[in-house]
Structures are given as structure tokens and as C-alpha cells.
Amino acid sequence: MTGSLSPKWTGLACLVALVFFPWFATPFWIVQIGAQTMILGIIALSLVWLAGYGGMVSMAQLVTAGLASYVVAYFGVQSDPALGFRLPWGLNIVLAIAAGTAFGIAVGLIAVRCFGIYMIMITLAIAVGFFYLARQNMGFFNAYNGFHGIRAPTLLGLSLRDPIPFYYLCLLCGISLFGFVVAAARTPLGLALQGIRDNPRRMQSLGYNVAVHRVVAFGIAGFIAAIGGVLRVWYAGSVSPGSVGVGSSISILMIAILGGMTHPIGAFVGALLFNLIQNFAIDFIDRERFNTMIGIILLAIILFMPSGLVGLVDRLRQDDRRGDRPPRQTAPNASQQSPKIKEGNHP
Amino acid sequence: MPVSTVKSQTDDVPALALASVGRRFGALVALQDVTLTLRHGERRAIIGANGAGKTTLFNTVTGDFPPTSGRILLAGRDITKMPPQARTRLGLRRTYQTPLLLDQLTVRDNFYVAVRGIRGGRLQLWRGADAGADEQEVLRLAELTGVLPLLGRRAVEISHGERRQVEIAMALAGTPDVLLLDEPAAGLSPGDRGTLTALLRSLPSSITIVLIEHDMDVALGFAEFVTVMHNGRVFCEGLPAAIAADQRVHEIYMGHRHG
Ligand SMILES: Nc1ncnc2c1ncn2[C@@H]1O[C@H](COP(=O)(O)OP(=O)(O)O)[C@@H](O)[C@H]1O
Numbered sequence A: 001m002t003g004s005l006s007p008k009w010t011g012l013a014c015l016v017a018l019v020f021f022p023w024f025a026t027p028f029w030i031v032q033i034g035a036q037t038m039i040l041g042i043i044a045l046s047l048v049w050l051a052g053y054g055g056m057v058s059m060a061q062l063v064t065a066g067l068a069s070y071v072v073a074y075f076g077v078q079s080d081p082a083l084g085f086r087l088p089w090g091l092n093i094v095l096a097i098a099a100g101t102a103f104g105i106a107v108g109l110i111a112v113r114c115f116g117i118y119m120i121m122i123t124l125a126i127a128v129g130f131f132y133l134a135r136q137n138m139g140f141f142n143a144y145n146g147f148h149g150i151r152a153p154t155l156l157g158l159s160l161r162d163p164i165p166f167y168y169l170c171l172l173c174g175i176s177l178f179g180f181v182v183a184a185a186r187t188p189l190g191l192a193l194q195g196i197r198d199n200p201r202r203m204q205s206l207g208y209n210v211a212v213h214r215v216v217a218f219g220i221a222g223f224i225a226a227i228g229g230v231l232r233v234w235y236a237g238s239v240s241p242g243s244v245g246v247g248s249s250i251s252i253l254m255i256a257i258l259g260g261m262t263h264p265i266g267a268f269v270g271a272l273l274f275n276l277i278q279n280f281a282i283d284f285i286d287r288e289r290f291n292t293m294i295g296i297i298l299l300a301i302i303l304f305m306p307s308g309l310v311g312l313v314d315r316l317r318q319d320d321r322r323g324d325r326p327p328r329q330t331a332p333n334a335s336q337q338s339p340k341i342k343e344g345n346h347p
Numbered sequence B: 001m002p003v004s005t006v007k008s009q010t011d012d013v014p015a016l017a018l019a020s021v022g023r024r025f026g027a028l029v030a031l032q033d034v035t036l037t038l039r040h041g042e043r044r045a046i047i048g049a050n051g052a053g054k055t056t057l058f059n060t061v062t063g064d065f066p067p068t069s070g071r072i073l074l075a076g077r078d079i080t081k082m083p084p085q086a087r088t089r090l091g092l093r094r095t096y097q098t099p100l101l102l103d104q105l106t107v108r109d110n111f112y113v114a115v116r117g118i119r120g121g122r123l124q125l126w127r128g129a130d131a132g133a134d135e136q137e138v139l140r141l142a143e144l145t146g147v148l149p150l151l152g153r154r155a156v157e158i159s160h161g162e163r164r165q166v167e168i169a170m171a172l173a174g175t176p177d178v179l180l181l182d183e184p185a186a187g188l189s190p191g192d193r194g195t196l197t198a199l200l201r202s203l204p205s206s207i208t209i210v211l212i213e214h215d216m217d218v219a220l221g222f223a224e225f226v227t228v229m230h231n232g233r234v235f236c237e238g239l240p241a242a243i244a245a246d247q248r249v250h251e252i253y254m255g256h257r258h259g
């Protein structure tokens, strides 16, 4: 046993690298790559929580984050004095996160009775609806123009919009939410959610209200996405219908698929990869080809490693151990009599 | 809601009572006019050919497919319209003809989920002060059914016989009042079958057990009273010896044995 790729040491190495990374990096790397990866990763994390643990693929996570962004803009400092309210920034953030959580619950209430592809469709419809609403509504969304000049606050004399403090803020949020999701997976709620993913009917007969659990999971996903939305609007300095377009919603799904949904780390791995491609592919292919390339990479991942990069690493690690571990038994014991064919249990 | 309130009922309230229960699936009448009464602690077997409506009967009682007519009382309480989870919290448990487990979770987590399902705090984002008690209950279930070595395995990895044992253990979480077992011996090796019968016999007499069993010998050996079903109706009821001797039962039942 070499100990290479052991999750504990890999995790620690990553953590050290993430913490010391700004010492060596240029502002471009710190903000465009570092902070933005964390922000995209947080929004994708909300999807991985729902999809990986709950078996529910939601296309509405980016607009949930978008709503939080709009709340930050409308109730905070931005460039047009004729618009919105200027609440103290602490209250503003609380409001934004509460709005995102409530929106998540609302999406859950709508989507919870649908399964599989129908849930994807209904949440996609919500995302598209949100985009058009943002484009047409003057009162809250300021239609086409959106809001500009939004700035992260200054905290104890530390300006959170400077590259290094902003990076650490994003890193702190990313790591905390990642830790939260990992820990939540082992609690009664998290295990019940995974049980519902595996077999909702079974969970009912074990005493669980499946619909309530699903809605609560959507609420938690909304909370995570909303934090991502607050950071995202601070990062961009503006929010407009372009920030909540369908393309961006699909990007979040791509990130989750790239990284893999079997573990929350997949959200951040996927975000990093997506972000690197987005920033550097432009150097050698033109803008129009970018989507084609992302599409091809996505296709390759779905075809050759359905559980994303995280799944690939898992597989490599298992290969690494083979030899001093018995192979995992996967098929039911073939020597047993097979169960009766006639079955009234499955509708 | 404490599960034990049901146990404190007097003996003359049946543990489970069905009054003219029926269930249709579209045009198909799967269950018709079924009336049953089970006393507390009774061991009842339900036998009948394939398609007789035995599993459908369980489904109406548990609410997986609620009845389309009639009423169901659990310890005197009308549960006809309750959702499945509410019935479970009132002390009703079941197993499925094909074991249904939470496949990607470990056996330990399957047990934990079963224990919490009864105990409450199902939406908690923390394990809570009684985490130790939960863990003890998980171990008790594993020991009772002899699956301690399986605790760390994922449910999808274990054999068919092991799945049966795990499912029965899950149904025993928090000690049920009424336990419905749908062909628990089906597909088991003779050895496993013996272990299962021994386990069933060892269960506390406070549990009312209804057993659907295709194997007449197992059914008649376990039960104090037998209900025979045929074409969605109760065909006849009686003591095991009388049922075993009944020629009509042999005609409808044995004739279809390998249906
Ligand atoms: N969910 C369902 N949908 C449609 N028909 C069903 C369903 N469940 C059972 N049935 C039908 O009801 C009848 C009784 O089935 P079942 O209760 O499974 O019989 P048993 O358990 O006695 O073998 C069968 O004809 C079966 O096809």
C-alpha cells in the first residue's frame, strides 16, 4: 500500500495549495481562476447535493443564485440612485440568502412530484421563465439594464473587493459549504435523502414523508446557491438578464457532470476544469467554437467516465489497491435460487 | 407519537381489522370484499395461488396502494386514508416480496434509516443526543438477524438471502405492533429457511405477525390460524390442521402451485 492518492492526504495537500496559492499567483489567477472557480463550484455544489444525494437534477440552481444576486443589488449599493433600497450590507446579505432559500423551497414545491427527466424539464422551465421575467420586469429587475456598480463591502477596514481578501472569502465559503454538505450526508436528513434517491417507496414504508424531505433538500440547495449568488454579484459587480441566461444554467449542469456527482468535491473539480477551459481555450480556438469544444468534452465524459473526474480518480485508486484487497463482490450470489418471477409489488 | 400506545389497548380491540376491503387496478379487481380480524399477538398465515391478491392485500393495509373500498382499522384506529409513513409510525411494518433495500447505502445505514424512521427527528441535520441509542438499536437488529458481518457492505453487494434477512431486520426496528411479511422464505436455501423460521418463532409474542407464504408446510407450521385467498377474495379460514385437510383448498391451491 503506497498511500498515494489517499483522500486524507490529497485533501490536505489541496487545502495547503489553496491557502498559499495567492502568495505565488497574479491577480488574474487569484480572481478569475481562484475566486471564480469557488463561486461556480458553490453553485454547482447545490446541484451535486440535490442530484448526487437526492437523485434530483435541478436546472434552476443558477437562477436561484441569480435571485440572490438581484436581491444584493436591489437592496444594496449600486450605481443608479433612483433604484432600490440601500440596506446595511449585513442585512442585505441575510435577505439575499433568505430569498434564495425561499426560492429553493418554492422550486422544490413545484418540482417535487416530478421524477427524472420531468423534473429536469420543469426546473428548466422555471429557469427560462426567470430569465424572461428578469428581462421584462422593471420594478425589481430593472429589465435589460440590470444593476451595475455593485461592490463587496469593507469589513473592519479590509476591502473584500481586493483580489486577495475576496479570494479568501470565496475560499472560506467554498470550504465551509463543502464541509457542510459532507457532514450533512451522514445526518438523519442526509441519509434519508440518499434513501429516497435509492427507493422512495421503501422510505415511505420506513416512516418518511418523501415529499417533505425533497422540499427541504431543495431549500438547502437554495441556501447554498444563494451564497454563491452573493459572491457572484460581488465578483462581477453587476447583474443583468445576461447573468441568468439559460446558457449559464446549462454551464452549472456541465460543471457537475464534468466533476462528477458522486461526491461534493466533484462540483469544485468540475468548476476548475470548466473555468480553465473557458479562460484558456479562447487563446487557441475562437469564441464560437468554445461551446462546440465544451460539448465534445462533455460527451466524452458522459461516454467514458459517467461519474465524472471524481469517478475516474476513484477508479484509479481502486486499481492501485488491487492486489492487497479482495475484489468487491457486486453481483448477487448466483448460487442462490432466483426469486420468483411473478411480482405484484412493482407498479 | 409513541408507538407503544397501540400495545396498551385492551385485548378485545383487534390488532388489525379489515372490513369489506377492495382494490381495483383500472378494470382489474385485484381484491374484493375482504374482511379479516387479527387478535393481538396472533400468528396468521395467508396462502393462495399466485395472483390471488395476497400482496395486494398487504399493499392496501400499508397504504402502498390504498383500498378503493372498505375500511381498515389498526388497533381500533381508522387508517384507511392515511399515507404509508403515518401507518408505519403507528406500529405497522412490512417486508416486500422482492426485498426493497436502499441499495447504495451500507447495511448499517439501512438500519439507521429504519431506526430513525420510527424514532423521529427525520429532518435533523445532526445525529442528536440519542445517537448512542440509535447505534445500539442498529446493533441489536443486526445481531437478532445474524447480519453483523454485513454491516459495512453496501446493500447492492449482498446476496439474495442476505437481503431478506436485512429487510426483516429493518421491519423489526423499534419493535412493531403488526408485522406483515410477504413470502420471506421465497428463494432461500433450506438452511436459510430454517434460520428464518427460528427467527420468526423467537419474536416477542406482543407482535402480531401476518405471513404470506407460498410453501404450505412453512405456513401451516408457523401459523395459529390460516386464511386462504382465491381470485381476490377470502376463500376460507381455519386452523392449520383443518386447512391442510380441506380438499377444496388443495384443489384451488395445489393445482396452481407453480403458477
Ligand atoms: N400495481 C398493480 N397494478 C396492476 N395490477 C396489479 C398490481 N398489483 C397487483 N396487480 C394484479 O392484482 C392481482 C393480484 O396480484 P397479487 O396481489 O400480487 O397476487 P399474489 O401476491 O397473491 O400473488 C394480479 O392479477 C396482479 O396482476
Ligand SMILES: [Mg+2]
Binding pocket: A343, A344, B054, B055, B056, B097
Ligand atoms: Mg405476491
